[in-house]
Amino acid sequence: QxxxxxxxxxxxxxxxxxxxxxxxxxxxxxxxxxxxxxxxxxxxxxxxxxxxxxxxxxxxxxxxxxxxxxxxxxxxRELKIVSYLSAEFLMGPHLGNNLVNLGIMExxxxxxxxxxxxxxxxxxxEEEPGLGNGGLGRLAACYLDSLATLRVPAIGYGIRYEFGIFDQEIRDGWQAEKTDKWLRLGNPWEICRPEITYEVKVGGHTERFTDEKGCVRVRWVPNKVVKGVAYDTPVAGYRSGVTDLLRLWKSEAVESFDFQAFNVGDYYRAVEAKIFSETISKVLYPNDEPEIGKALRLGQQYFFVSCSLQDMVRIHLLRENSLDTFAASFAVQLNDTHPSIAVAELMRLLVDEHQFEWDAAWQITRATLAYTNHTLLPEALEKWPLPLFASILPRHLEIIYEINRRFLDEVRLVHQGDDQLAARLSIIDENGERYVRMAHLASVGSHAINGVAALHTELLKQTVLKDFYEIHPELFRNVTNGVTPRRWMVLSNPGLTRLITERIGDGWVTNPDELRGLEPFVADQTFQSAWQKVKRENKSVLAGVIKARTGIVVDPASLFDVLVKRIHEYKRQHLKVLHIITLYNRIKHDPQADVTPRTFIFGGKAAPGYFMAKLIIKLVNSMGEVVNSDPDVADRLKVVFFPDFNVTNGQMVYPAADLSEQISTAGKEASGTGNMKFSLNGALTIGTLDGANVEIREEVGAENFFLFGLTAAEVSDLKSGGYDPRKWYGEKTELREAIDQIAGGLFSHGDRGLFQPLVEHLLNRDDYLLLADYQAYIDCQDRVSAAFRDRKRWTEMSILNVARMGKFSSDRAIREYCSDIWQASPLPQD
Ligand code: Z57
Structure with a gap:
C-alpha cells in the first residue's frame, strides 16, 4: 500500500x-x-x-x-445563514445516514x-452521539438534515458534551444509569478547529467608565474566563450538493489566565481553574425538563450561546464592515429557552463591545432572533433565581433590567393603569423569591414566537404566553414539527422503501406528498401481501434483538403494541400498564377469553432524579414478569421493556410496530415526533387529541386512527370542577381490580409498599387523569384488537397512513420556517 x-x-x-x-x-x-x-x-x-x-x-x-x-x-453576503441554537442535537449514528444521503450505500x-x-x-x-434527551434534541437533528437537503446555508450551534445522555441498563427491573463514553474509540466525523476559539467570561462584577469620546460605558470584570473550541461535523443533504455544518463547542482553560496564577506561584488555583473550565462541556443534563438553580447548567447555556454569537459576528464581519446589517446575515432560532440568554448576550456584544446605541442594538437583536416554545408544562418553564443569575452573569442581569424597564414602559403606555398586566409580563418574577423568566426574555427579544403543533400554538396563546399574545398577536406562528424521511424511512426501513419505490418511484424521499401515489394500490392483493411481508420481516428482526437483549421470546405474528418515549407521568406509560393488567385479568377470569395476542414493547429513559418515572419502569418490569410467566396466559400476552431506547434502537423499533401508543393527557404533549415516525412506517395510532396527533388524524383520516379520551378543553373543565379520581375508581370494576392488584403486591412479591407512592398518587391526585380516561382507552383498545383480526382492513389502514403522512416531513417544516420566520432562501443550483 x-x-x-x-x-x-x-x-x-x-x-x-x-x-x-x-x-x-x-x-x-x-x-x-x-x-x-x-x-x-x-x-x-x-x-x-x-x-x-x-x-x-x-x-x-x-x-x-x-x-x-x-x-x-x-x-x-447575499446569502442569509440560518443559525439553529440548541443545547441538544440528538444526531444518531452518522455512517448509515451519510451513506444514504450521499447515495453510496450499495x-x-x-x-x-x-x-x-x-x-x-x-x-x-458506531456509538451514537447522544447529545440530547429526547424530542427536542432529535428535532434539531431532523431540521439540520432538511436544511442541507433544501440547500439552505445553515449552522447548528451547540455543546460538545464529553458525556451525552446516559446508557440505560435494567437491573432487577430498575433503571441503572451508565456513563455514556461515546468518544472512547474516537470520533471520525468531527474536525477540531483549534484556531476557532472564543473567550467567555463568567462571574465577577461590572464597572462604569468614560471612554475616549466622553461616553459612559460598562466594563464587565469577570472572575473567570473560559475558552470555547469549535468542533465541526458535516451534515450532508440528501443528494442536494449542499453540506451544512454542525459546530459544537468544547470548553477548555484559557492559557493566559492559567499562566498568571502559575506566575504568582499559585499552582493549585491554576489547576482548579482548568478543571472548572473543562467541567462546562463535560456532561449533558439528563432531564427533559429543567432543574432549577443548577449554576453549571446556566454556565453551559451562556457558554455555547456566547461562543456561537461571537462566531456569527466574526463571520458577518468577513462579509461586511459593520454590524448594522447583522440581521441580514443571520436568522437565529432559539430551540426552546435554553439559548435565550442570546437576547442579552447579543445586546452586550453590540452595546458594550461594538459601541452601538441601545435602540439600534435592540432593533438588530429582535430582527435576528426568533423563539420556539416546546412545552406548556408550568414546571418545565425555565427560570433562574436572581442571586444565582447575578453571580454568574452580572452584566446580563443589568441588560435584562434595562430591556424589561423599556418593555414594561411600552406596555404601561398602551394599557394605562393595568399594573397586574405589567407584573404578569415582566421578565422578572417578583412573586416571592425572585426569578428571571427565560420564556419572557425570549419572547420580548424575538420577532417571531412559534409553537410546534397547531393545538400547542393555540394553547400557548391561551395560557403560558397569553399576555404576550394579547399585546402582540402578530408575533405568533405555528410550525408543526416534522421528521426526516431519510433517517426514519430510507435508512431504517429499507424493505418498505424498496416496496414503495418499486410502485411510485423515489421522488417521495424529498417530496413525500408523492406517497399519495400509493392510494390506488390499497386494495391490491399483491401489494398488500408484499406490505405485510415487509412488516413481518421487520418484526422478526426486532424479535431477535429482543431475545438477545432481554431473553424474552416474542411472537412476530402477535400485534406489536409499542410505547417508546421518555418516561414521564404526563405521557402516561402507567395507563398502558393498567390496560395490560386488565387484559391479564380477563384471561385469569376466563382462560378461554378471546384476547388478541399482543406483544407490548416499552422503551424510554427516566431522568435519574425523577422518582415516579423510575418507579413506572420498575412497575412495567414487575408486571411483565408476572404476565410473561403465567401459564394461563399461554404466551398470548408478552411484556417487554426494551432497554436503552435511543436513536439506534428507535431505527429498529418504529419499522416493526403495528400499533403506536400516543396516549398523553390532552393538552400536555406539545407535539410529539415519535407519533410521526411510527405512522410513516405503517403503524396505526391509538391516541388522544394531543399535540400533532390532532393533525396526523386529520391527514390520515379519522377512520384510520384510533381516537380516545378527553379533549384538552374537557381536561381543563374537569379539573376546574374539582376532579376526584376516587369517583372513577369506585365506578369501574376492571380499573379498581387492576389498581388493587398493584397496591396489594401482586406484582411485587407481596410487597405493598413498593408501588404505594404511585397508587397513592393516582387515587388522591391523578394530575394526568388516567382514571378519567381509563375506560375510553380500554374500549378503544378493544376496537384495535378487533381491527387487527381483519388483516385486510388493517393492511389498508396501514398503507393509507403511510400514503397520507407527507405533511410530517421535516422538509415541510423547514420550508415554513424559511418563509414565515427566517426569510432565508436556498442556494441556487450550480
Ligand atoms: C423536549 O424534548 C420537549 C419539550 C421540552 O420543553 C423539553 Br425541555 C424537551 C419536546 C416535547 O415534549 C415534544 O412534545 C415535542 O415534540 C418535542 O419537544 C419537539 O418539539
Missing amino acids: KSVAAVPSPADEGREEFRRGSAVDALTRAILDHLYFTQARPLTLATRNDWYMALAYAVRDRMLDDWLKSLSHLRN PAREALAALGQDLDELLRQ
Whole structure:
C-alpha cells in the first residue's frame, strides 16, 4: 500500500467517475488506505473498529467537496445563514445516514464485501452521539438534515458534551444509569478547529467608565474566563450538493489566565481553574425538563450561546464592515429557552463591545432572533433565581433590567393603569423569591414566537404566553414539527422503501406528498401481501434483538403494541400498564377469553432524579414478569421493556410496530415526533387529541386512527370542577381490580409498599387523569384488537397512513420556517 489516500478529486471529472461505475473501486482503495495510513493497521491486525473508522473516513472524504463549497458560501453576503441554537442535537449514528444521503450505500456494501467485511456489522459498531434527551434534541437533528437537503446555508450551534445522555441498563427491573463514553474509540466525523476559539467570561462584577469620546460605558470584570473550541461535523443533504455544518463547542482553560496564577506561584488555583473550565462541556443534563438553580447548567447555556454569537459576528464581519446589517446575515432560532440568554448576550456584544446605541442594538437583536416554545408544562418553564443569575452573569442581569424597564414602559403606555398586566409580563418574577423568566426574555427579544403543533400554538396563546399574545398577536406562528424521511424511512426501513419505490418511484424521499401515489394500490392483493411481508420481516428482526437483549421470546405474528418515549407521568406509560393488567385479568377470569395476542414493547429513559418515572419502569418490569410467566396466559400476552431506547434502537423499533401508543393527557404533549415516525412506517395510532396527533388524524383520516379520551378543553373543565379520581375508581370494576392488584403486591412479591407512592398518587391526585380516561382507552383498545383480526382492513389502514403522512416531513417544516420566520432562501443550483 503505497498510494496516498484515494480521495475523489475535487475536479468534476473525478466526482463523476466516483459517482458512476468505479465508485466501488474507489471506495475499496480509500478504505484500505485509511486502514493503513489513518488507523496504522495492517490487514491482519485490523479490528472491527479499525474497519469502521477506515470506512467512516472514506465516507467523510466524499463529503468534503460539497462541504467546502458550502462553507465558502458563508462569505457570500447575499446569502442569509440560518443559525439553529440548541443545547441538544440528538444526531444518531452518522455512517448509515451519510451513506444514504450521499447515495453510496450499495457501493459501500460491495466494496466491503470484497474485503471480507459486512457493512451491517460496521454500522452497528458506531456509538451514537447522544447529545440530547429526547424530542427536542432529535428535532434539531431532523431540521439540520432538511436544511442541507433544501440547500439552505445553515449552522447548528451547540455543546460538545464529553458525556451525552446516559446508557440505560435494567437491573432487577430498575433503571441503572451508565456513563455514556461515546468518544472512547474516537470520533471520525468531527474536525477540531483549534484556531476557532472564543473567550467567555463568567462571574465577577461590572464597572462604569468614560471612554475616549466622553461616553459612559460598562466594563464587565469577570472572575473567570473560559475558552470555547469549535468542533465541526458535516451534515450532508440528501443528494442536494449542499453540506451544512454542525459546530459544537468544547470548553477548555484559557492559557493566559492559567499562566498568571502559575506566575504568582499559585499552582493549585491554576489547576482548579482548568478543571472548572473543562467541567462546562463535560456532561449533558439528563432531564427533559429543567432543574432549577443548577449554576453549571446556566454556565453551559451562556457558554455555547456566547461562543456561537461571537462566531456569527466574526463571520458577518468577513462579509461586511459593520454590524448594522447583522440581521441580514443571520436568522437565529432559539430551540426552546435554553439559548435565550442570546437576547442579552447579543445586546452586550453590540452595546458594550461594538459601541452601538441601545435602540439600534435592540432593533438588530429582535430582527435576528426568533423563539420556539416546546412545552406548556408550568414546571418545565425555565427560570433562574436572581442571586444565582447575578453571580454568574452580572452584566446580563443589568441588560435584562434595562430591556424589561423599556418593555414594561411600552406596555404601561398602551394599557394605562393595568399594573397586574405589567407584573404578569415582566421578565422578572417578583412573586416571592425572585426569578428571571427565560420564556419572557425570549419572547420580548424575538420577532417571531412559534409553537410546534397547531393545538400547542393555540394553547400557548391561551395560557403560558397569553399576555404576550394579547399585546402582540402578530408575533405568533405555528410550525408543526416534522421528521426526516431519510433517517426514519430510507435508512431504517429499507424493505418498505424498496416496496414503495418499486410502485411510485423515489421522488417521495424529498417530496413525500408523492406517497399519495400509493392510494390506488390499497386494495391490491399483491401489494398488500408484499406490505405485510415487509412488516413481518421487520418484526422478526426486532424479535431477535429482543431475545438477545432481554431473553424474552416474542411472537412476530402477535400485534406489536409499542410505547417508546421518555418516561414521564404526563405521557402516561402507567395507563398502558393498567390496560395490560386488565387484559391479564380477563384471561385469569376466563382462560378461554378471546384476547388478541399482543406483544407490548416499552422503551424510554427516566431522568435519574425523577422518582415516579423510575418507579413506572420498575412497575412495567414487575408486571411483565408476572404476565410473561403465567401459564394461563399461554404466551398470548408478552411484556417487554426494551432497554436503552435511543436513536439506534428507535431505527429498529418504529419499522416493526403495528400499533403506536400516543396516549398523553390532552393538552400536555406539545407535539410529539415519535407519533410521526411510527405512522410513516405503517403503524396505526391509538391516541388522544394531543399535540400533532390532532393533525396526523386529520391527514390520515379519522377512520384510520384510533381516537380516545378527553379533549384538552374537557381536561381543563374537569379539573376546574374539582376532579376526584376516587369517583372513577369506585365506578369501574376492571380499573379498581387492576389498581388493587398493584397496591396489594401482586406484582411485587407481596410487597405493598413498593408501588404505594404511585397508587397513592393516582387515587388522591391523578394530575394526568388516567382514571378519567381509563375506560375510553380500554374500549378503544378493544376496537384495535378487533381491527387487527381483519388483516385486510388493517393492511389498508396501514398503507393509507403511510400514503397520507407527507405533511410530517421535516422538509415541510423547514420550508415554513424559511418563509414565515427566517426569510432565508436556498442556494441556487450550480
Ligand atoms: C423536549 O424534548 C420537549 C419539550 C421540552 O420543553 C423539553 Br425541555 C424537551 C419536546 C416535547 O415534549 C415534544 O412534545 C415535542 O415534540 C418535542 O419537544 C419537539 O418539539
